[in-house]
Amino acid sequence: MSDQSIDYDVEFRAITKRFGSLVAVNGVSLKVRKGEFLSLLGPSGCGKTTSLRMIAGFEQPDEGELLIGGSDAVGIPPYRRDVNTVFQQYALFPHMSILDNVCYGLKQRKVSRRERRAKAGEALELVQLTGRDSHRPAMLSGGQQQRVALARALVMNPRVLLLDEPLGALDLKLRKEMQIELKRIQDQVGITFIYVTHDQEEALSMSDRVAVMSNGVIEQLDTPRAIYDHPLTAFVADFIGDMNFLEGRVAESADGGYAIDAGEGVVVRGRGHPAGAAIVRVGIRPERIVVERGNGSGTANSARCEVLTKMYLGDQVQLILRLANGSEFVVREQRTSAAPAIDSLEPGDTATARWDEAAPLLMADLQPQKDGE
Amino acid sequence: MTSETIQPPKRSPRRRSFAPRYPGWLTAPSLIYYMIFFLGPLAILVVFSVATQAGFGSVSYTFSTSQFKALNDPLYIKVFRQTMLMAAGGTALTIAIGYPVAYWMSRYLTRYKTLALLLVIVPFWTSFLIRTYALKIILDPQGYLAHFVEWTGISSQFNVLYTGKAVAIGLAYNYLPLLILPVYASLERMDWKLVEAATDLGASPFKAFRQITLPLTLPGLITGALLVFIPMCGEYVIPQLLGGGQFAFVGTVIGSNFLGAQNWPFGSAMAIAFMVLLSIFVVIYIAFATREEQFGA
Structure with a gap:
């Protein structure tokens, strides 16, 4: 404008x-x-x-x-x-x-x-x-x-x-x-x-x-x-809505895409350019993550995890997961059907959390403020 | 089928309240004290007021309203009027000094609020008589204040003592804390956001004060004003000491009737009449006090 x-x-x-x-x-x-x-x-x-x-x-x-x-x-x-x-x-x-x-x-x-x-x-x-x-x-x-x-x-x-x-x-x-x-x-x-x-x-x-x-x-x-x-x-990212954070070393960066190694086989692949720093932070919204039963393969954007807690929020079911690298993730699913897939998981179960390449958001460190307009 | 008679509902075990309940007779000592030493003298006063004087210092107990009729005399009406006017002037001066002080304490003092309150009350720790004598020294035409005023040229002749001004100053000085405290309390309860809202809506600070702060602290101001006005009306010592006896207050005249003229029935009648007059102000006060409760400002 x-x-x-x-x-x-x-x-x-x-x-x-x-x-x-x-x-x-x-x-x-x-x-x-x-x-x-x-x-x-x-x-x-x-x-x-x-x-x-x-x-x-x-x-x-x-x-x-x-x-x-x-x-x-x-x-x-x-x-x-x-x-x-x-x-x-x-x-x-x-x-x-x-x-x-x-x-x-x-x-x-x-x-x-x-x-x-x-x-x-x-x-x-x-x-x-x-x-x-x-x-x-x-x-x-x-x-x-x-x-x-x-x-x-x-x-x-x-x-x-x-x-x-x-x-x-x-x-x-x-x-x-x-x-x-x-x-x-x-x-x-x-x-x-x-x-x-x-x-x-x-x-x-x-x-x-x-x-x-x-x-x-x-x-x-x-x-x-x-x-x-x-x-x-x-x-x-943290103040507006919920956000799951992952931190890691940039493994590769090319052609508007990047991969970050967050440790213990957790690899995040996303779009954009990590600016400068070798260690970057990404955020993934809870609603962008899908959880499936079973021990998935350790490919990018797919992480093995353990279910810690299950909560009913009325219209949603919420899980708290612990990823293989120790990070805790919040995941939610709308109860659009009588038995949402996520509901079959119980605390203690092993599962796989998945997200697509558009989900991870690169976090910039606080930059000098630009003129607001 | 047997017809059942309706049984009165079984009394439920008494609900226990844990609020302490004290037996009513515990108030007896205070009530007895109150009756003997407050209502007693008042009753004697009423009896005297409808009796007649029988010679110097003795009373004949025959019912007569002549004492009250004698009050309807330009001389005494003038005393009543003068007392009320002096007390009103003293009250006005007390408000003029006390309200700004209370406002300043409440709004602008933060750390020293308690100290300021203490300083307001401190004069009460000294005898009223001594403080009035001290004021007499300060107002003396040969005193330091007089010299200072004459030196600055504000006035060439500092003649305050034994005038109405001295009485007003003495009244205001002695009763100031009684006004400051209730006004301060009402200012403390004031929501200053309301003043912000008023200025936000275009009111100048002065208008915001007149339209918001003053009406909302008015109950406290009226309480304080009556708290000083009523005892000022009954003042005896200040007009004697600072007015040099030239300002006859009702109290002075009552005193001279009892102590000088030894006319107890007339003195009593005057006291009763004045009490009734002041009661009118108390009624006004109660009316305002109940209004204050209504919107709890």
Whole structure:
């Protein structure tokens, strides 16, 4: 995609933020496209919330430039920024009615009472919470409070909507419902969403693009599919979904293919070019591995293993295997049939794990961060 | 077939609660103390207030409401009004000093919070009388503060002692901790994310304070204000020492009726009337306290 044709709503240029000796955000560059749903994903302490708070204006960057809508935002207080936040614990004003909560921002803008009410009504309709106008926040359930918080921010029609783990306090079922809701609302209003979460499933299912963060840097910024299928670093591969890792010496490398000797007859053959190093690491997704009963031959991409544990996950059966070289592998099979093949294996059995050449993903060591775009 | 009579359900073994249960009579000592030393004097006061004076320092127990009627006199109404106004002024000054201190302690102190709280309470460890005398020395027109003020040129004549200002300063100083503590407690319970949310929605820091922080800490502020206002109304020592007797508080007048004029029935009637007046404020306080429970801010 060419840079010129896209407008950016938020731009980070080598932003660093420190808290005392702790570097929360370390030279991050990021461009958020107009109208996209971008997630900042990472474990706690990775800098995702600090990044969000800098966009909101609650924190100021120590170094670097921050642009909102193309103009410099450093030093501009939160109440003069065209962004609004949906807080983790909703932060609804307990002493005001639902309607007054939603109207609050418009009131600050000195919008007339009639227009305030009309717009608040629309916003509450958008989040599907009507008929509660005069209630106090404490009288609503967590999910309903979440909707009010969303309406309160959306009614401002901001350039960017910031969401700080908004679904974190909800139970699983409600969370899944709200994920679909959020996506629907974003499609409907077309506002740029920047969504902070530590839940990879949430990020993958809703986002146009995901920025995976760790230790104050963005490890990878791409579409959910690319992040899952082509993780650039071991951290991303491990954090997004499950990944089985194998490490070994490069035995051969030619013509866009390679073979790695992981020891004890475990040989991985894959596509691509192992970069430089003699010892490389590959990852294989659990769903790409097939397990068969019996002691298979020691050819490439076929490893003898022992079944350690069997678990039922409801829709899937999961095995934990120990390969001949000692590595532990997680393998899963969907229960599409009444008796999936994997189900005939019991702990202690000897089996063979197989995968095809497209399955192994070469892990690069963390490289200097490329400019995110 | 035999018709069975319906048996009352067998009593299930009593459910045991492991919460300790103490017999009610254990409260007897406190209740007896309370009745003798609180309700007793109050009863005597009520009896006196409807009696009449019979000569210097003795009382004739004949029912009469004349004492209360005598209160309806411009002289006494002025004393009541002056007391309430002085107490209101003292309360306002206490709030003006106490709220910012409590806010600063709660929001900006992290490591020294406990120490700051301790320092707020420390003056209570010294006799109230001694502290008021100390204040008298500080406010003396010949004192260091007076010299300093005159030297800086803020005022050419530092004449505070024996004025309403001195009484207000004395009231505010003595009751400050009683205001700071409840306000501090309500600020500690404050969710500062709400203030962030308000500024995020376009409110300036001042507006966020007025529309979010103040209403949410109002119950604590009202508790504190009443906690200082009511005893200020009954103040006796401060107007005597710092007002030089020129500011007659209700307490001063009651005192002079008992000790000077030896008119116990009139003093009692005045005390009862003032108590009723102050009860109105207590009722307001309770109304606010129950409202606070409603949204538990």
